Amino acid sequence: MNTGRGKEEGFTLIELVMVIVILGILAAFALPRFADLGGDARAATLQGAIGSVKSAAGIAHSACLARSSCDESSAGQTVSLEGTSVDMNGGYPAAAAGGIDVAAQIQDDFVLGTASGTTIQISADDGSGSALTDCNFTYDESDGTVDPTSVTTSGC
Template sequence: MSKQQGFTLIELVMVIVILGILSAFALPRFANLGTEARAATMQGVLGSVRSASAISYSACLVSSGCSESAATGQSVTLEGQPIALAYGYPTTASILTAAQIASADFEIATAGTIAAKNASGTCEVTYAAPTAVNTSPAIAIDVSGC
């Protein structure tokens, strides 16, 4: 008598059912990765904006021709690009250049607002230049709708 090897039909059906159940639980987890990726990207943008702001301010402090008490008319050069300053920090219009953020990669509806593409709600970093001497720029992130 020869011994048969392999799976029975019932065993094959059970494996398919178990795989179907596992995939039903795993699919929502993988579908949510786009949201997490957009939120992580915006965290990176936040870091870029903060760094660019601090580097611009430092460059103004060490430059003999730059005054951190001037509201307009001041600029520094970063990576060969002129950055307009307000009280030593990048202006709202020049923060994208200072942070080297490409407008093709994000939605830029207004100056100082950098939003993620394909977000279902609010998923943005906002930057507002300082409005007085000895104040820092307002930099905020909202990833509630990524």
């Protein structure tokens, strides 16, 4: 008659501790990859704003061309987009407040810099109403474009 203990099943305390240690090490290496997703999100938002600006410039320019009273060669024109007045210069939304920011509907989330000739720098908002440095792009009202070389996302 065999009176010994039967075969025990389950994990020992050492095995459980080792699994927890291994999971901790894996988490320590994986955490930095996911820790700063805010910068990536701001960079993606900036890319979305660039698309909005390009589309809005094209739509506003088309609206100007469709109106006989809109003179492409002069400043101070306005067009109405969805009931909102957009300031125009040379047939494209102006590189100033009330122009491209209103046309692209980005005035609440982005900060307009000081206009320089026909261009203006548009920066991501840092959350307090100030511009993030090195998280911006430049809009040119002379042809309604965004220069791809002007896009900076390193500071997002």
